[in-house]
Amino acid sequence: MSSIPEYIAxxxxxxxxxxxxxxxxxxxYYHVCRRELWFMSRGVDIDREATNIQRGTHVDETSYEGRRRSYQINDRxxxxLLDSGDVMEVKVSSALEKPARMQLLYYLWYLEEVLDIERDGVLAYPRERKREQVELDAEGREEVEATILGIIETVEQDSPPALEKKPYCDACLYQDLCWV
Incomplete structure (x- = not known):
């Protein structure tokens, strides 16, 4: 696939x-570590019982109870959705704010481009008592579309992207595949 219109079709x-x-x-993952994305695309799954995964799951499941409903769309x-109709993404911390924001922008883009549903979003960090309104504007749309093409390019590679030391590698659940 070489274009966004093909992806949408x-x-x-x-x-x-x-x-x-x-x-x-x-x-x-694309915005955190492309190597992590590549491993995930090959079915190399992380340990769902790991402490930081459990912490994220707990925050997601216990925040905003009764004020939002969960939906699975096209296995993607x-x-x-909040009672207001906004799409909400809940994260443990704002340490990886850009990847979280891009994930939410992708949801908004997919809803609009594939399903013809326009929504705004809310990025929430309950432990920090922080919320950010997110709208899909022209710049966000361009970023999402560049991300989609970048993901396709990354996962179609025959081998993982080159190692790149990042500040959060020590906490990564894939670190044994990189730094052994």
Whole structure:
């Protein structure tokens, strides 16, 4: 696949399995570490019982109870809608704010471009008592579309991207595949 219009057409066709299935988590990984994205795309799964995964799951499940509903869309999006209709993404901390924001922008883009549903978003960090309104503007749309093409390029590579030491590598659940 070489273009965004092709990606949208694949996603809209109910009779065909898209060549590239891009999830919100893949968007997040793309902006955190492309090597992590590549491993995930090959079915190398992380330990769901790890402390930081459990902490994130707990914050997600216990925040804003009763004020949001969860939806799974086309096996790609796992999103929450607030009573207001806004799409909400809940994160433990704002340490990786850009990846979280891009994940939410992808949800908004997918809803609009593939399903013809326009929504705004809310990025929430309950432990920090911080919320940010997110709208899909022209700049965000360009970033999402560049991300989609970048994800496709990354996962189609025959080998993982080169090692790149980042400040959060020590906490990464894939670190044993990189720094052994």
């Amino acid at each position: 694949d996603e809209r066709d109910p009779h065909r399995e898209p060549e590239n299935r891009i999830t919100g988590l893949m968007v997040q 999006l796992q999103l929450d």
